[in-house]
Amino acid sequence: xxxxxxxxxxxxxxxxxxxxxxxxxxxxxxxxxxxxxxxxxxxxxxxxxxxxxxxxxxxxxxxxxxxxxxxxxxxxxxxxxxxxxxxxxxxxxxxxxxxxxxxxxxxxxxxxxxxxxxxxxxxxxxxxxxxxxxxxxxxxxxxxxxxxxxxxxxxxxxxxxxxxxxxxxxxxxxxxxxxxxxxxxxxxxxxxxxxxxxxxxxxxxxxxxxxxxxxxxxxxxxxxxxxxxxxxxxxxxxxxxxxxxxxxxxxxxxxxxxxxxxxxxxxxxxxxxxxxxxxxxxxxxxxxxxxxxxxxxxxxxxxxxxxxxxxxxxxxxxx
Numbered sequence: 001x002x003x004x005x006x007x008x009x010x011x012x013x014x015x016x017x018x019x020x021x022x023x024x025x026x027x028x029x030x031x032x033x034x035x036x037x038x039x040x041x042x043x044x045x046x047x048x049x050x051x052x053x054x055x056x057x058x059x060x061x062x063x064x065x066x067x068x069x070x071x072x073x074x075x076x077x078x079x080x081x082x083x084x085x086x087x088x089x090x091x092x093x094x095x096x097x098x099x100x101x102x103x104x105x106x107x108x109x110x111x112x113x114x115x116x117x118x119x120x121x122x123x124x125x126x127x128x129x130x131x132x133x134x135x136x137x138x139x140x141x142x143x144x145x146x147x148x149x150x151x152x153x154x155x156x157x158x159x160x161x162x163x164x165x166x167x168x169x170x171x172x173x174x175x176x177x178x179x180x181x182x183x184x185x186x187x188x189x190x191x192x193x194x195x196x197x198x199x200x201x202x203x204x205x206x207x208x209x210x211x212x213x214x215x216x217x218x219x220x221x222x223x224x225x226x227x228x229x230x231x232x233x234x235x236x237x238x239x240x241x242x243x244x245x246x247x248x249x250x251x252x253x254x255x256x257x258x259x260x261x262x263x264x265x266x267x268x269x270x271x272x273x274x275x276x277x278x279x280x281x282x283x284x285x286x287x288x289x290x291x292x293x294x295x296x297x298x299x300x301x302x303x304x305x306x307x308x309x310x311x312x313x314x315x316x317x318x319x
Contacts, residue, residue, distance in 0.1 A: 004212065008202040010224050011214045015121035015197040017055030017079035017245045018133060020220065024227050024243065025052060028059050031231045042272045048235075051265060055079055055245030056255040058265050061235045068275025071286025072266060074240040075229065076257070077222035077293070078247030081215070082106035084113055084143070084163060086120075086194040090174040098168040100141055103159065105195065106248030110157050113196075114145040118165065120178065122194035129190075136181055139199045141165040165196070211314070219247070222292035240266075257291075295319035 014020040029035065033048040043049055046066065050059035056079065060072075085105045092099035104110065117139030124132045143165045145151075157163065167174065178194070179186035202214030214220075226241045233239045242265075246256040255261060266287075270280045298311040306312065312319050 004204065007221075007224050008204075008212070008214060011202040011216060011220050014079075014216065014220055014223075015119070015135060015137075016123070016193075016195055018123045018193075019121060019135065020079040020223060021052055021055055021057045021243070022133060024057055024059075024223065025050060027227060027231065033059055042268045044272045044274075053255045053261060056243060056261060058240065058242045058262060059230060060238065060240040060265075060269065061230070061233060062269065062273070063235055063237060066238055066273060068270050068273040068279035069282035069286070070238055071283050071288070072238045072240050072269075074242060074262075074287065074289040075222075075226040076242045076244070076262075076289055076291040077226055078219045078251075078257070079223060079243050079245050080106070080248050081218060081220070082108035082248055084108065084118075084165075084196045086122075086174070086192070086196070088192075090194075091172075092164055093171055094166065096169065097166045098170065098172040098174070100165045100167050100174055102143070102163045102165055102196065104163065110159065110163065113163070114143050114157075116142065117199045118142060118196040119199040120194055121197055122192060124178070124182065124184075124189050125191040126184065127188045127190050132182060132184075134178060134182060134194065136178070137199055141167045141196055218294035219292070221294055226292065238269075 010023060013023045025035070028048070028050050031048070033050045034043070036043060036049050036051045038051055038053065046062050046064045048059075048061050050057060083105050084102045087101040087103055090101050092101050118141040119138055120134065120136040120140050122134050124134060126132065143163055146162075168177070173186070175189060175192070176186045178192075179189060198215050202212070205211050205213045223243055226243070230239055230241050242257075242262050244251065244255065244257040244261070246253040251257040253259065266284070267280050270283055273279075275283070295312055296306075297314045298306045303311075
């Protein structure tokens with residue numbers, strides 16, 4: 001498979017931050033990385049390791065000859081993207097239809113979510129406290145726009161009223177449907193985080209197939225690139241990838257970039273190598289972190305929205 005094909009396959013496997021972490025974890029484990037629990041004993045000595053906290057993941061390579069005070073080379077990215085999220089009381093009734101109560105996560109361009117075939121993905125927490133990933137890649141939900149005959153004023157949608165989706169005829173319970181598709185009893189579901197995603201698969205477009213057409217490029221593009229770089233790293237230096245959830249809503253959660261997750265991980269690496277707080281501060285002073293995200297290419301129809309002397313060309317390299 002080509003590089004582009006690999007990425008498109010990865011993109012399709014990652015409709016949520018939880019799926020992204022699972023895909024990254026599986027790729028790294030297949031490449032020889034060992035899973036480390038935050039609540040367990042930290043590994044000592046050289047090797048390849050990873051640690052997962054819900055929708056975030058950190059992985060690193062500790063070289064054979066690493067000293068406690070050696071610096072880190074870190075690539076950062078985020079695992080979440082703007083989307084429509086299923087509310088905790090999901091069921092609404094419409095005239096002859098089952099309606100799903102939705103809300104925006106992050107700052108999606110609301111107009112792009114109307115009149116699309118949408119699947120459902122996320123995770124369930126069951127009464128035995130186990131977690132189960134959900135992916136229903138079928139056109140289950142549609143957020144219908146108002147017919148032109150009824151919308152002469154072209155009013156902006158009200159997120160509280162106009163973002164709900166139709167998903168079945170008659171009256172049905174959404175969680176019962178999800179549970180049935182997972183072959184479990186709906187009463188066993190203690191909690192859920194479910195979102196909608198475009199059911200169509202990622203692809204290429206253009207006469208020459210040179211343009212990637214895919215959702216969640218912000219920021220699966222950076223996640224995939226950084227993950228691939230770590231897998232192919234020589235391991236000569238302390239190399240780290242740090243992928244965080246909740247960037248689209250401020251990063252201030254227990255697993256966001258504003259949490260102590262990364263600094264705690266780096267400190268434990270230093271301590272496991274026989275260092276102390278002095279070694280940690282020396283290592284941090286000698287470290288480099290590149291936080292990668294997707295940039296907006298100069299829009300051909302709205303060039304006035306961009307810096308006139310600094311156009312961003314698609315495929316032109318880092319911005």
